[in-house]
Amino acid sequence: MNDFSPKVGNVGKGIVALVFAAAKYLLVPILILTALTTMLARVEGASMITDQIDLERIKFFVLVLGVPITALAFFRGFYPKGSVSRFAFAAAITALVCVWIWTVMMAGNISLELEGFGFSISFLGLVLLFILGAVLGGVYYLVEMISYRPEWLASMETTAAPPVNGAA
């Protein structure tokens, strides 16, 4: 068996990881965006805001990026600690999450032009802090792999070793 063999995984743990990722990167953001869209649709004159901040487009990107993140989260949860496969999926998720943060947070720049009034806010520093948090999440899985690797290798040897004659 190698690190990517389906036989070393745990489906239950994979499903738990999938559910958490789906809630965090799909369901809750889409619920918030939908609520925001509905709320703005009811406010008179808010079309000037929705014309400039395309919430539907953001929702689309949440879906496009959230679905693969959720799918990959299953495999990250599925494979045990110390396996390269778990880290590989975690690294892929980290990269996607960074893109997700950048896209959903509109690259840290919001500009609105209303009647006789303009507003612009740049929060790139804050976005980079969020991305730092996500990258640290990736680092966590790297450290976890290194930390659990000897135990994982030992368990693999135990599983693969042929029975010794005369052993109890």
Next chain:
Amino acid sequence: MRWGLLGVRLSIVAVHLVIAAIIVMSLLPLATGMLEVSFPDEGTGEPTVDGNRVILTVPVDITNGGYFDIQGLTVKFKIADGTTVLTEQSSVPVDVLAGQKGRLDLSIVVDLDDLDDADLRSLVFNATVLDLEVGVEAGYSLGLVKASISADQEMTWEPMVSRADIDVTNIQWVSNGTNVDLLIPYHFEASEIIHGKSMSVQARIANSTAVLGTASESMTIGGSNDGELRFVIPQETFLWLQAHPETLILGADLSLMGATMHMDRVIETGGSA
């Protein structure tokens, strides 16, 4: 204990706590009105004139009741007359520490020398509506957030010289011994900012064929200004005008600070004077 994992996990928690704290501590003062930039009425004086520059001082009050310093706060003004930008000013960036109030005195200077003739004439002699764009830029939340707000509004500009008129219904012919002086009264009102300035009036009077006389006046401007244009008319011309109906054209140029306004008036003669 896996110290490496614990360290990374604590780092992640710390980053998320910092993010949460920054967001809460940034939004709370905004929501409760603890951050404020206002333009108080008191202190905003009438415009003053220094040479050929019109100066308007605008105070800006900044209240920072938030938890972070406001960094590099800059106030910008742009005044335009249609598509012509009359002036664009920006204050020196200042920092307003958390819990402090500050005041910026921004001088808006319109250099009349920089304007073309039409715009200058419009500002000096005509009431007009100017476009005023005010912008405020600043950094907050340890420099992680930068915001800029701009607002456009219209600003009524009162003319420096108004109600300028030449009264051709009250002209006088006065003999000066050898010739005849033609006296034509004129009047204009001036805004306070140009009191004490000098204004000149150049005029000429002509019939269909020739210039009959010229007049030149210079005066120090007060609130309400009255004067007389004095044309020296030769005796024989005067007598000819008395005897013959004639349409005279009076052209006058009022000049102030490099701007000139031209006025034409018609004077009918022919036995009535």
